[in-house]
Amino acid sequence: MAIPLYGFMEGDTVGLLILAEDGDTVQTLARKLQDAASLRVADRTEVRVVYNDKALDPVLTISQSGLKALDRFDVIWG
């Protein structure tokens, strides 16, 4: 099931609506946001996904990560 999330890419000028799947990994979620923001933000290989002020393990699935519909997550550099 698609989960709508508010994604904020470091370096970007606007938050984007990202549709994640339950089984997506956190790493996939980061890729989705990077692709969606690529018009304005250059791609980076080293990024982290931050949710509730904590970096998420990239191998976790969305359902394991605790992210729920209409939550905010950030993809930050480094």
Next chain:
Amino acid sequence: MLSREEWLPLARKLDWNYSYVREDEVFPEVISGRPWLPHSEWKDWEESFKTSYREYVDNQYEKDMAVYAVRDAVGRLENVQKLAAPWMNSLKVHAAALPLAEFTGVIGNLRGARFGRDSAWRTMATFGALDEYRHTQIPLLLFHQLVRWDPQFDWAHKFYHTNNWFAVAARHFFDELTLGQNAIEFHIATNFVLETGFTNLQFVGLASLARESSDHMFERMVTSIQTDEARHAQIGHPVLEVVMKHDPEYAQYLVDKWFWRNWRLFSILTGLSIDYLTALDQRPYSFKEFMEEWIIDQFLRTLDEFGLKRPWYWDMVMDELDIYHHMIYASAYSYRATLWFNFVIPSPAERKWLRQKYPKYWDDMDAVWEQVSERWRTVGPGPANELAVHGTVLPTFCDLCQLPLSAGTPRKNTARTLVHDGRKYIFCSQPCQWIFLQEPERYANHQDLVKRVLSGEAPADLAKLLTEYFRLTPDTWGKDVHSGNYDWLGTRKDSAA
């Protein structure tokens, strides 16, 4: 026959004691506003213009004739066609945002004309309503001749009748400010905060830009409107004085709330025009410089005069002066097909100017423009590649101001989520969340664009969203003015020949 000096006070100050009904039935708090006070507390209400209806009509007639004379001399289609392309798009922004917003001002003033608490207030609000009706008619008249030449000017009338995201935001603002407001809050928010605090942005700043851009018709129009605003804005001061005397905390709340709401909207309307949609050699100042000279200093002096404090979020406004409208412009450029006017990429010379004017955060903004430019270099210029240099997923919007979640900086967006009564909300900033929480019953059921899409009210497919929900067409949706064909970008098709 009475002399003018004898007749005018009788006509303007015509109050009496009610014997068949109670005063609070004639002026119910829900529509007259709070604090509810007996007329004895309002009887000294006064303003300085003291105009009679006959004088008003004579003056307005002369002003209208002056506008028409300028239109006949320099406002014809052939004159407008000579304007620079970026300024033309600034014109389209204001052509859409202004006229029907002014019409909502008619409604707000008529509420004051009936439910204002003193007869002199009601008299002045009647003239205010007539003013705002004039401010609706003049731009509709002037822009109508341009519709057959450029269908984007049709949005002068169409804009507020659509569900375009910016129309949703503007309606959310004006619905609360003017259409659904009690007389006291309307006159403080509109006359004191908007017309005293922000009107210079539109009517001094824009008039100056129009002059520099050789758009003498628009300059005359906004100058003529300004003469009305200066008069009816006087209603706000004596209303605020009485509220300050009886409920200063409430007066401070109204000023805090409405300064923020005005700042959000006008920083976009005017910031984009000054810093992006005016040719570089025709910009007399930056948006920030204009705000500091004409808005900030003056507003702070006015607050002092009334014994009001600076809004609690004042430091945030000062910080946003350096970045907010830049974040919005870059976001809007990359979603330009969702709007009804066209955009330009700031050239290297413009970016150098922007860096000088906005050194605090410009490095981060410059990186965004470099990335957008690189996309045009990759795909090549031309109308066929417009959508290859365009956002693909839905941008997101604030549950209070309904504007994009573009506050903060590229490094740290200030959006914040909130669960209220079991529902999730997101706000672009702390002040927007604060306003929501002061009166949640007022805002909680309004759906922003994202929630309209998720609920199925608006289509999720971008093409359908543009055409069916925003009511744009390929002819009218926003584009790059040059279709990515810039000399400096190295994409110009005819430069290699």
